[in-house]
Amino acid sequence: QIKEGNLNVIWINHTYTHFYNPKLPLEKNFLLKEGTNLFFEITEVEKLFIKNGMVPSIFIRFPGLVADYEIRKEVAFKYGLIAVGSDAWLAKGQMPIKGSIILIHGNKNEPAGIKIFEKLLEKDFYFGSLLEIRCN
Structure with missing residues (x-):
């Protein structure tokens, strides 16, 4: 339906690998995993958008809808992305x-x-x- 123009879909950044371990609490999962490279997670998706003829999105949805204040602040101020829930x-x-x-x-x-x-x-x-x- 997207190809036929019947659906207006906005593809958004969701991060590249978005680590998840069901045995860990949310505070140690997704982008909150220690050592997560936020630059890599965001820019690799943007590269894929460009490679596929798409414009990188101004929106991001955090994996699992999980992020702390520091990540939200960095995403907004360093990368200029708008977080969507x-x-x-x-x-x-x-x-x-x-x-x-x-x-x-x-x-x-x-x-x-x-x-x-x-x-x-x-x-x-x-x-x-x-x-x-x-x-x-």
């Missing part, structure tokens, strides 16, 4: 409401989320873009 992670059963930001993994590693999203496409929903969000 989600209140509708479909594969976790969080259903969207008006104004929701839907989280779905486009790499198909969460087939349940993709099935739910396909069903939502059949309904009378308006799927907007992050670029349409206004702060009033």
Whole structure:
């Protein structure tokens, strides 16, 4: 549906490797893992965007929706990225409401989320873009 122009998808940076160990607490996972190279994690994704003819995104979604104050500050001030959260992670059963930001993994590693999203496409929903969000 994206190729046909039926979906307006904004691809965002999600970091390159986003380490995860289910045996560790969130404070030691994802970008909070000791020794994580934030420059590498962000710029490798930007290189992939460019390699595939895409413009690097101004948005980032932290893996697992997890980041501390220092990472958020560095991402904003050093890299100029806007962190985006989600209140509708479909594969976790969080259903969207008006104004929701839907989280779905486009790499198909969460087939349940993709099935739910396909069903939502059949309904009378308006799927907007992050670029349409206004702060009033």
